Amino acid sequence: MIEDLTARLRVESYLADYYAMLDSDRLEEWANYFTEQGTYRVTTRENYDQGLPLSLMSCKGRGMFRDRISALRTANIYEPHVYCHIPGWVRMTDKKPGMIRAESSFTVIRTMWEGDSMLFAAGRSFDVFSDEGGKLTLLDRTVVLDSRQVDTLLVIPL
Amino acid sequence: MTEPAAAETPFTWPGEDTSRVPYRVYTDPEIYELEQQRLFQGATWNFLCLEAELKEAGAYKTTWLGNAPIVVVRDQSGSFKAFLNRCAHKGAVLCYKPRGQITEFNCVYHNWTYDLDGKLTGVAFRKGVGGKGGVGPEFDQNAHGLKPLRVETYRGLIFGTFSDETPPFRDYLGPELIASIDRVIIKPLKVLGYHSQILPNNWKLYAENNKDSYHASLLHVFHNTFGVVRPNMGGGIKLSANGWHHLSYTERTAPNNDPTGMEKVRSLKDQYSLEDASVMEHNLELGDLVTNSIQTVFPTLVVQQILNALAVRQIVPKGIDRTELVWTVLGFEDDDEEMTELRLKANNLVGPAGFISMEDGCVGGFVQRAASADPTGQTVMPMGGRAIEPSQGSRVTEAAVRGFWKGWRECLGL
Numbered sequence: 001m002i003e004d005l006t007a008r009l010r011v012e013s014y015l016a017d018y019y020a021m022l023d024s025d026r027l028e029e030w031a032n033y034f035t036e037q038g039t040y041r042v043t044t045r046e047n048y049d050q051g052l053p054l055s056l057m058s059c060k061g062r063g064m065f066r067d068r069i070s071a072l073r074t075a076n077i078y079e080p081h082v083y084c085h086i087p088g089w090v091r092m093t094d095k096k097p098g099m100i101r102a103e104s105s106f107t108v109i110r111t112m113w114e115g116d117s118m119l120f121a122a123g124r125s126f127d128v129f130s131d132e133g134g135k136l137t138l139l140d141r142t143v144v145l146d147s148r149q150v151d152t153l154l155v156i157p158l
Numbered sequence: 159m160t161e162p163a164a165a166e167t168p169f170t171w172p173g174e175d176t177s178r179v180p181y182r183v184y185t186d187p188e189i190y191e192l193e194q195q196r197l198f199q200g201a202t203w204n205f206l207c208l209e210a211e212l213k214e215a216g217a218y219k220t221t222w223l224g225n226a227p228i229v230v231v232r233d234q235s236g237s238f239k240a241f242l243n244r245c246a247h248k249g250a251v252l253c254y255k256p257r258g259q260i261t262e263f264n265c266v267y268h269n270w271t272y273d274l275d276g277k278l279t280g281v282a283f284r285k286g287v288g289g290k291g292g293v294g295p296e297f298d299q300n301a302h303g304l305k306p307l308r309v310e311t312y313r314g315l316i317f318g319t320f321s322d323e324t325p326p327f328r329d330y331l332g333p334e335l336i337a338s339i340d341r342v343i344i345k346p347l348k349v350l351g352y353h354s355q356i357l358p359n360n361w362k363l364y365a366e367n368n369k370d371s372y373h374a375s376l377l378h379v380f381h382n383t384f385g386v387v388r389p390n391m392g393g394g395i396k397l398s399a400n401g402w403h404h405l406s407y408t409e410r411t412a413p414n415n416d417p418t419g420m421e422k423v424r425s426l427k428d429q430y431s432l433e434d435a436s437v438m439e440h441n442l443e444l445g446d447l448v449t450n451s452i453q454t455v456f457p458t459l460v461v462q463q464i465l466n467a468l469a470v471r472q473i474v475p476k477g478i479d480r481t482e483l484v485w486t487v488l489g490f491e492d493d494d495e496e497m498t499e500l501r502l503k504a505n506n507l508v509g510p511a512g513f514i515s516m517e518d519g520c521v522g523g524f525v526q527r528a529a530s531a532d533p534t535g536q537t538v539m540p541m542g543g544r545a546i547e548p549s550q551g552s553r554v555t556e557a558a559v560r561g562f563w564k565g566w567r568e569c570l571g572l
Contacts, residue, residue: 042511043351044351044352044353046256046351046352047351047352047353052349052350052351052352053350053351053498053502054350054351054352054353054487054502054505055351055502055505056353056509056510056511057506057511058502058503058505058506060503061434063432063433063434064433064434064436064437066433067432067433067434067437070432071380071383071384071432071513074379074383075379075380075383075384075513076379076380076513076516076517077377077379077517077520077521078516078517078520079520148352148353148354149354149355149356149482150353150354150355150356150510150511150519151355151356151358152355152356152357152358152510152519152520152523153355153510153511153516153517153519153520154510154511154516155511155516
């Protein structure tokens, strides 16, 4: 019981750091939240529930994570905006020596440079952590958006 | 001073050709309404969905044609029918789920039923209860079916039209652009997934953007930064005879790494500055060296091949300044796991989060925002002169955009 509680708190704490990193534009740190061969995808509930493999954004290995951020910094054109992630409860779905699986819901409010704030995303994340030497690192993170509609564009990761 | 009669005066196109477009066409609700009647309900073929989404008899999918809700169904004989998704009784939406399986249409409101041909087969309490109530003697059940669309399929794509005057699809598109669909859809299709984008702009700004081959290397900086489209690459613009539809394509002049032209050329590796080049891997599955092929079927369909990322994009107007762009991302039925992986990776390039397409999500909004302030202003499209003609070798032209406006004017009679 205490062990489960501790594990859940560690996941919550990890996600709090992860969201703070995204929301405060420290995106160069993003890749390091994942293992060297870590995987990430953003998809929609429509795809996820039907078992369709398409992602809006997918990365495999830290090189691809860093490429996403260098494209965002140097190549892609978009209006300045920020996210405010609002995490929901974390539910641990599996725990083995060296590995934790967790599921949680989230919402994201996006604020544009002119001041318009809107509900940009609501959904769940399915996270698989490696748990080595008392340290969590994401092996895989699957973000499932409830809506298939993305307002305008998606450039900052979730 | 603007004359008060302006709102009632039919809109007249300012000027002889379509190299200038008045901002008003993006902002005037009256024009939006006119488009619904004359263009979307007029003599145009509009993409509805894919045969691959309706595999069994009774499978249906809901979709849109302009602002009209549509349902497409596969009937017992295997042919595809499409109807206005609206009960003939009170006008309620008939199918209110994205997809499903039915043996007949059934309106939840008052339980009116229709067969898969759209014929009204049942009216609840038609004869009343205990001899009282029911429909009047003059009610003709045969006169109250679902409103049908004409349907044609081509290479697994299902198109619909409300008009009897729309020419057969092959003639509508013309031989050259039919050939370019044949080039991309070489085998039975399979859906890899869906997503959509809400664009903060009039639908025509996105329709134009697809035909605007001038912007590709300028707005989408990723192309230059990471060497996707290089100046020494070949390509060009093809147009249908009437100018309505177009194809813009880019091709390598030679397979860079493999003189035999065998499959599995790792494209443009020499120029690469991304850490992980695998997102740009290209299996030359179509038997040529074309890396980008963007084709439009006027007014609302885009058929896309970018490396191995195949998709159809459907433009759905949602109001004068709001558009939903629905992406159906495709592979072929016989793709193996490796090929599917390649396509999924390449899809990082396109879609709402696409390295080379996300800008298209915001740039229409940039025009909408600035143009709305000035209903008397106009766009200027001088690239390639004023003509609407194909271009070999250069994509620095706005000819296809002018062709779009020619089609628009012909449909609207303006």
